[in-house]
Each structure stands twice: as C-alpha cells, then as structure tokens.
Amino acid sequence: GNSVTQMEGPVTLSEEAFLTINCTYTATGYPSLFWYVQYPGEGLQLLLKATKADDKGSNKGFEATYRKETTSFHLEKGSVQVSDSAVYFCALSDRGFQKLVFGTGTRLLVSP
Amino acid sequence: DTAVSQTPKYLVTQMGNDKSIKCEQNLGHDTMYWYKQDSKKFLKIMFSYNNKELIINETVPNRFSPKSPDKAHLNLHINSLELGDSAVYFCASSPEQGARSPLHFGNGTRLTVT
Numbered sequence: 001g002n003s004v005t006q007m008e009g010p011v012t013l014s015e016e017a018f019l020t021i022n023c024t025y026t027a028t029g030y031p032s033l034f035w036y037v038q039y040p041g042e043g044l045q046l047l048l049k050a051t052k053a054d055d056k057g058s059n060k061g062f063e064a065t066y067r068k069e070t071t072s073f074h075l076e077k078g079s080v081q082v083s084d085s086a087v088y089f090c091a092l093s094d095r096g097f098q099k100l101v102f103g104t105g106t107r108l109l110v111s112p
Numbered sequence: 113d114t115a116v117s118q119t120p121k122y123l124v125t126q127m128g129n130d131k132s133i134k135c136e137q138n139l140g141h142d143t144m145y146w147y148k149q150d151s152k153k154f155l156k157i158m159f160s161y162n163n164k165e166l167i168i169n170e171t172v173p174n175r176f177s178p179k180s181p182d183k184a185h186l187n188l189h190i191n192s193l194e195l196g197d198s199a200v201y202f203c204a205s206s207p208e209q210g211a212r213s214p215l216h217f218g219n220g221t222r223l224t225v226t
Contacts, residue, residue, distance in 0.1 A: 036215075043116070043202055043217030044155075087153060099145075099160060099168055100215065105153040 002027040004090050006103035013080055013110050021075040021106045023064075023090035031092040033057075033066050033073040034100065038087040047075075047088070085110045115139050118203050118218040125193055126226055133188045133221045135203030143167075144186040145204040145215065146178060155202070161186055162209040190223075198225045 007022040025033065032051045036044040048057030053068035064075045073090060090103040116137045125131055137144065145168075146158040160168040164180045175191045186203060203218040 034214075041219065043204070043219050044215070045217070046214035049214070089155065099157050102155040105155070107153075 002031065002092060002101050004092055004101055004103035006088075006090050006106050009087075009105075009107040011106060011108045013108070015082055015110055015112050016079045017110075019075070019077040019080045019084075019108065021088055021090075021108070023073045023075065023103060025071050025073065025090075025092050027071075027092055033064070034091040034093075035062070035064055035073070035075050036089040036091060036102075038089065038105070040086070044089060080108070080110045082110045082112055084108060116203055116205055116216050116218040118201075118221050120221060121219065122222050122224075124224045124226065127193055127195060129193050130189070130191045131193060131223070132190070133201055133203075133223075135186050135188070135218060137184055137203075137205040137216070139205055139207075139216060140184075141205035141207050141216070142183055143206045143209050144180065144183070145206075146186065146188050147202040147204060147217075149200040149202060149220070151199070159186075159188075160209075167209060193223075193225045195225050198223055 003026045005024050034049045035047040037047045038044045048059040050057040050066035056065045062077045064073050087105045087107045089105045091100045118135050143162045145160045149155045158172045159178045161180045177189045180186045200220045200222050202220045204215040206213040206215050
C-alpha cells in the first residue's frame, strides 16, 4: 500500500541554521503531497502542499519540491527560528484522495 | 471562535469503562474525521464522515462507534476501554470529501486508560 517514510528525529539545530527534513514516499498513481506541522499541545496544521511532479510548495519560509524521479518531498528552510520547534509530518493523499497517509513525524528542536 | 473543538482535552479512566469524545466544527465543512496518534506520534485515520454518512472505517475495533448527528458534529464513543486505547485522538474536518483540501485539526483529546 501507499506509505510515507520520514527521517527519525529529533533534529536539533541552532537558530538561523539550515533545515532539511527528509521524506520519501511509495505510491501507486500520482498522489498529492503535504507537510503538516504540530506545535506543542495543538492539532496539526497544513504547512504546504504540492499536487503534481516538480511543483514546489512554500509557506512561512519553508519549501518542498515534489520529485517524482526520487519519490521525495524533502522539507527545507534556510534559517530556522526557535518558534519553528514542532513536530513535522509528511503526508500523501491515498485511495483516490479519500484520505491522508501520514509519516511518523520528525521533531525539530531549535535552540537560541 | 475555535474552528474545530474537541472535548474533553484530557480523559483519564479505568479499563472496562465506556467514554465519549465530542467534536464540533464551525467551518461549514462537509467532511469530518477521527485520527489516532500513538505514543510514538504515529498518526492513523480511524473514520471519516461526509454529510453524516460513513465513508472510511479503517479496521477499527467495533468497540469504537462514531456518531454524526449533523454535519458539524462527529462524536466518538468507546466501549470497554483497554490499555492499548491510550493515545491522543484528533478530530479534523475538510471542506470536501477526500484529501485534496487541507484538513483542519482540533487540539486533540489525550486518553489515558489505567
């Protein structure tokens, strides 16, 4: 079945460092890809998405490019802030877009 | 003016009890979901409803029974609670059926079964 694999965390960075969180997927057909973020004590929020190959999703300084050839959707940010500390989930749409399949989440910790 | 609200936020109960979690959304969305997040943060869909009709039931034990009295509400009732039911349960909604539209999540209900 369709699945998403994310790098294990936690990822620990200093403020203003460059961030990459890896995400690869296995899917039949052409899913849409998403990054969701979960801040402490809150529900998940959509961060960005891409609906077809070579699309780049971006929001709040975060970017991810849908790479069909490598089945990847890595999340990047050029300069992280303490407020970016959260758990990041990669996800894909499954079953004709009936549902989202999430990765296991990657915790990001940013220190001042 | 919370968009998706769940109650209670915390729920501590003993094995064998029956409990309910309530969810309401004021976004006018047609589709609502229940997700379970385990202690390792793994998030898995349990149910989805579209306009009060069950769309997805992901091989969840029948001790779990969702109920949607109207399209703004999706409650989750759990019978005969077990230790393995301890998790954070998230309600979510989206404007239309399927995953093309962003999901809006509630803040979760942390269920602890002792």
